[in-house]
Amino acid sequence: MVVNDMDxxxxxxxxxxxxxxxxxxxxxxxxxxxxTQFDGVQFKGVTVPFVDSLDKATRVAKEVDLDAQRxxxxxxxxxxxxxxxxxxxxxxSKGLVLDFFEAFLGPxxxxxxxxxxxxxxxAHGIDDIKSYDSRIAATNFAMDADDGHSLHHYExxxxxLIGVSRTGKTPTCLYLALQYGLFPANYPLTEDDLESGQxxxxxxxxxxxxxxxxxxxxxxxxxxxxxxxxxxxSSKQQVSYELELAEALYKKLGIPFINTTxxxxxxxxxxxxxxTGIERxxxx
Amino acid sequence: MVVNDMDxxxxxxxxxxxxxxxxxxxxxxxxxxxxTQFDGVQFKGVTVPFVDSLDKATRVAKEVDLDAQRxxxxxxxxxxxxxxxxxxxxxxSKGLVLDFFEAFLGPxxxxxxxxxxxxxxxAHGIDDIKSYDSRIAATNFAMDADDGHSLHHYExxxxxLIGVSRTGKTPTCLYLALQYGLFPANYPLTEDDLESGQxxxxxxxxxxxxxxxxxxxxxxxxxxxxxxxxxxxSSKQQVSYELELAEALYKKLGIPFINTTxxxxxxxxxxxxxxTGIERxxxx
Numbered sequence: 130m131v132v133n134d135m136d137x138x139x140x141x142x143x144x145x146x147x148x149x150x151x152x153x154x155x156x157x158x159x160x161x162x163x164x165t166q167f168d169g170v171q172f173k174g175v176t177v178p179f180v181d182s183l184d185k186a187t188r189v190a191k192e193v194d195l196d197a198q199r200x201x202x203x204x205x206x207x208x209x210x211x212x213x214x215x216x217x218x219x220x221x222s223k224g225l226v227l228d229f230f231e232a233f234l235g236p237x238x239x240x241x242x243x244x245x246x247x248x249x250x251x252a253h254g255i256d257d258i259k260s261y262d263s264r265i266a267a268t269n270f271a272m273d274a275d276d277g278h279s280l281h282h283y284e285x286x287x288x289x290l291i292g293v294s295r296t297g298k299t300p301t302c303l304y305l306a307l308q309y310g311l312f313p314a315n316y317p318l319t320e321d322d323l324e325s326g327q328x329x330x331x332x333x334x335x336x337x338x339x340x341x342x343x344x345x346x347x348x349x350x351x352x353x354x355x356x357x358x359x360x361x362x363s364s365k366q367q368v369s370y371e372l373e374l375a376e377a378l379y380k381k382l383g384i385p386f387i388n389t390t391x392x393x394x395x396x397x398x399x400x401x402x403x404x405t406g407i408e409r410x411x412x413x
Numbered sequence: 414m415v416v417n418d419m420d421x422x423x424x425x426x427x428x429x430x431x432x433x434x435x436x437x438x439x440x441x442x443x444x445x446x447x448x449t450q451f452d453g454v455q456f457k458g459v460t461v462p463f464v465d466s467l468d469k470a471t472r473v474a475k476e477v478d479l480d481a482q483r484x485x486x487x488x489x490x491x492x493x494x495x496x497x498x499x500x501x502x503x504x505x506s507k508g509l510v511l512d513f514f515e516a517f518l519g520p521x522x523x524x525x526x527x528x529x530x531x532x533x534x535x536a537h538g539i540d541d542i543k544s545y546d547s548r549i550a551a552t553n554f555a556m557d558a559d560d561g562h563s564l565h566h567y568e569x570x571x572x573x574l575i576g577v578s579r580t581g582k583t584p585t586c587l588y589l590a591l592q593y594g595l596f597p598a599n600y601p602l603t604e605d606d607l608e609s610g611q612x613x614x615x616x617x618x619x620x621x622x623x624x625x626x627x628x629x630x631x632x633x634x635x636x637x638x639x640x641x642x643x644x645x646x647s648s649k650q651q652v653s654y655e656l657e658l659a660e661a662l663y664k665k666l667g668i669p670f671i672n673t674t675x676x677x678x679x680x681x682x683x684x685x686x687x688x689t690g691i692e693r694x695x696x697x
Contacts, residue, residue, distance in 0.1 A: 143525070152683035154592075155446040162439040162493070163517050166529035176693070178683045205524065209446070225524050232516045233447050240489065240509050241427070245450035261677060266639065268584040275556070300552040303587050307678070308438075355546065356553075393545060394591070399436035399462045409460070 142171040144204040153178035160207035190218040197223035267306035274314035280331040286314040292342035293371040310410035323374035341379040341386030426455040428488040437462035444491040474502035481507035551590035558598035564615040570598040576626035577655040594694035607658035625663040625670030
């Protein structure tokens with residue numbers, strides 16, 4: 130049983146259980162998404178994956194009851210059980226049980242005139258070997274084509290992110306590979322590149338694959354200081370200079386770009402796909 | 414509007430729209446998880462993120478109606494609108510609308526005695542700069558500590574995955590960093606390491622952080638052949654030899670390990686966290 134320290138525990142806190150007979154990734158994602166809508170409450174998350182027997186489910190239900198007693202308010206229990214009967218012990222517990230499958234499988238079964246298969250592990254199991262393999266291939270590609278290495282990879286890349294150092298290129302590429310099976314490359318624009326006012330040779334043939342990243346100077350300084358506090362790398366003047374030249378280059382060449390200052394990795398990735406129309410190779 | 418080619422389109426197919434005023438990541442996760450339960454139906458997914466005005470919502474509703482007319486069955490529409498009124502045009506469309514927030518925010522509001530904030534972009538926005546920063550730091554760490562590079566990183570690592578080449582170490586590490594903000598390292602066991610029957614020097618002080626990966630020989634051969642078809646790297650004899658020695662080493666030293674043959678990346682990650690009790694540094 131793993132405790133997520135989402136927040137410090139205080140008197141007014143609520144414990145939230147994420148319980149699944151699979152990996153728990155879906156139920157965590159959905160639960161977190163709902164909880165972010167409640168500002169005033171502090172949540173403490175507990176993820177319990179692979180609850181695949183009545184025995185295990187009964188043990189979790191006991192944990193829920195113990196927590197209710199200890200904290201004095203009832204825990205929230207997000208579940209996504211493929212096997213409905215595993216939900217029973219939790220429904221009999223002191224927690225508020227919100228089941229993602231229960232809410233939607235019924236209407237889908239009616240609409241599709243087909244019973245659901247209730248098969249374990251489909252969502253994040255290796256059900257589809259081909260999709261696993263393309264994801265591994267995509268991740269390898271993103272690693273190999275990171276940070277301007279292996280320029281010969283550009284031919285095969287789905288897109289090439291460009292930007293000055295620390296604008297979020299690498300994590301965005303890795304996310305695009307892991308989440309969507311895409312083949313992303315990235316190239317860090319150096320001061321020499323920027324001062325030339327031209328695309329570096331390596332990128333010239335791939336202009337249609339380019340997407341630029343930029344960011345607010347103050348935020349970039351903050352990120353760069355985490356990496357290195359010495360030299361002009363994170364100086365106000367240097368950061369502003371690089372960003373101005375990069376944005377000027379994007380505009381001059383008509384390269385689409387996004388300001389990542391207020392964006393999470395998911396949002397950068399999602400906006401780029403939405404604007405370029407690049408097709409996902411696989412779903413989450 | 415981005416089309417996910419989840420499957421080839423056929424006469425009996427259903428179009429599935431994933432519509433959100435945010436990134437669409439949550440609604441895609443929910444929808445995919447549910448649709449994997451229906452084996453007999455071919456789905457074609459269309460993700461429409463950032464639908465943040467009535468005008469945009471109306472346009473999506475028209476797309477839905479057009480699709481219904483073209484395909485001859487009504488599309489399934491998964492939505493997660495923070496702003497309820499944006500749901501209206503879709504509810505009036507010909508699609509079967511399943512709204513994630515509608516189903517669950519109500520019960521949560523009652524239980525928490527607090528209205529939800531209906532704030533856009535919280536789930537995958539950069540709401541929490543600190544959490545964004547730890548994720549970037551984790552991703553940088555995973556990149557730096559990949560494949561036995563930078564052995565001095567082991568001191569700081571949350572865990573160190575070990576295994577022979579191509580057992581899934583790198584994608585699992587990247588996933589643990591991106592999804593949970595963890596600091597994972599990995600070390601590839603070479604033939605020399607394996608034949609010594611001992612841990613390599615670099616790992617000796619970190620035995621408690623080690624977690625082994627193994628895989629069925631036939632599956633490993635298949636994966637290695639993708640990478641290189643020359644030499645003994647993917648030969649039956651070599652692959653079996655390496656895997657036997659690696660598993661013997663894990664058992665001899667009491668290192669926990671997982672067989673990844675039937676596992677997705679999510680499942681490998683989730684099982685390791687569940688068994689080691691390593692705490693997630695952030696939620697999905």
